[in-house]
Amino acid sequence: NAGVMQxxxxxxxxxxxxxxxxxxxxxxxxxxxxxxQLPEEGLKFMVYLQKENIIDESGxxxxxxxxxxxxxxxxxxxxxxxxxxxxxxxxxASWQRDxxxxxxxxxxxxxxx
Amino acid sequence: xxxxxxxxxxLIVQEGKNLTINCTSSKTLYGLYWYKQKYGEGLIxxxxxQKGGEEKSHEKITAKLxxxxxxxxxxxxxxxxxxxxxxxxGADRGGTSYGKLTFGxxxxxxxxx
Numbered sequence: 001n002a003g004v005m006q007x008x009x010x011x012x013x014x015x016x017x018x019x020x021x022x023x024x025x026x027x028x029x030x031x032x033x034x035x036x037q038l039p040e041e042g043l044k045f046m047v048y049l050q051k052e053n054i055i056d057e058s059g060x061x062x063x064x065x066x067x068x069x070x071x072x073x074x075x076x077x078x079x080x081x082x083x084x085x086x087x088x089x090x091x092x093a094s095w096q097r098d099x100x101x102x103x104x105x106x107x108x109x110x111x112x113x
Numbered sequence: 114x115x116x117x118x119x120x121x122x123x124l125i126v127q128e129g130k131n132l133t134i135n136c137t138s139s140k141t142l143y144g145l146y147w148y149k150q151k152y153g154e155g156l157i158x159x160x161x162x163q164k165g166g167e168e169k170s171h172e173k174i175t176a177k178l179x180x181x182x183x184x185x186x187x188x189x190x191x192x193x194x195x196x197x198x199x200x201x202x203g204a205d206r207g208g209t210s211y212g213k214l215t216f217g218x219x220x221x222x223x224x225x226x
Contacts, residue, residue, distance in 0.1 A: 031212065043156075043201065043216040056213060091155060095212050100144060100163065100205075102214065106155035 003027060004094045004105035005074075012111045013082045021077040021108045023092030031055075031095040032075045033102070034067060038088045046090075049075055082112045116140065117204050119217035126192050127225050134187045134220045136202035143207025145185045146214060147176050150199040159187075189222075197224045 003026035013019050025032050034046040048056040049069035060067065064082075069075040079086055089109050095102045118137045126132050136145065144163045148156040160169045162178035162185060169176050173190045189196055199221050203214035 033213065035214075042218050043203075045213050045215070048213055056210075093156075093214075100212075101158060101161050102146060102203075102212065103158050104148070104156035109153075 004092065004103050006092055006105035006108050008108060009106060010109050010111070012113060014113050015083055016081050019079040019082050019086070019110055021079075021090050021092075021110070022074040023077070023094075023105055024074040025092070025094035026096075026103060029094040029096045032069055033093040033095060034075075034077050035091045035093065035104075036088050037091065037107075043091070046077070079110075082110070084112045086110060087112045117202065117215055117217040119200075119202055119220050121220060122218065123221040123223070125223045125225065128193060130192055132189050132192055132222070134200050134202075134222070136185045136187070136204075136217055138183045138204050140183070140206065142178075142182045142204050143211065144205035145176075145178055145182075146203040146205065147185070147187050148201045148203065150201060150219070152199070156201065192222075192224045194224045194226050197222055 005024040007022050030051050032049050035043050036046050037043045045059040047060050047067045051069055052071050064080045066078045089107045091104050091107045093102045093104045116139050120135045146161050147159040149159055150156050160176045165180040165182045167178045175188045178185045199219045201219045202217045
């Protein structure tokens with residue numbers, strides 16, 4: 001999992017600001033999953049993306065959250081108008097479909113003041 | 114009810130002792146992943162099991178998946194303080210959810226020197 005990059009590692013935002021979280025998958029991987037780990041709640045699926053496509057966003061909150069994985073560059077998880085309840089660790093996982101093994105990045109810890 | 118149950122929730126052992134962590138699914142799995150997480154850090158991939166009856170080992174850690182593909186166990190032989198952390202099992206249901214992992218609540222392992 002050393003190859004999955006996430007930045008920033010820590011992010012502090014005030015209520016109402018925007019948070020942008022970036023994830024670069026392992027070389028050669030074209031699938032990215034985003035998960036959120038809330039205190040006391042465990043790790044939950046948010047969204048699954050391939051390059052230029054959102055495959056499954058069933059775990060994304062309906063408002064304020066969006067994700068993209070452009071043809072060039074990292075995958076971005078964007079949270080608009082952050083609230084205190086968005087404070088959590090956000091992880092992305094890199095996956096190569098034909099192999100199946102899924103590797104996680106170090107996470108971004110978002111704190112909303 | 115939880116789709117994926119881990120037991121025990123926490124475990125304290127003396128260095129050198131063997132231990133087992135269990136992961137039980139209410140539904141048949143396509144694949145089962147084991148990860149280790151240090152507090153405040155990312156998830157380290159340990160093993161992935163896909164075939165009923167499959168067993169994999171890495172150093173002192175052995176993971177098994179039962180024939181029905183609903184239960185998995187993680188066994189650590191001769192535990193060391195470096196084994197301490199949170200162990201998470203993640204279930205891949207396959208089908209349209211292929212690659213999307215549902216996680217257990219985790220097992221906190223403490224190893225006393």
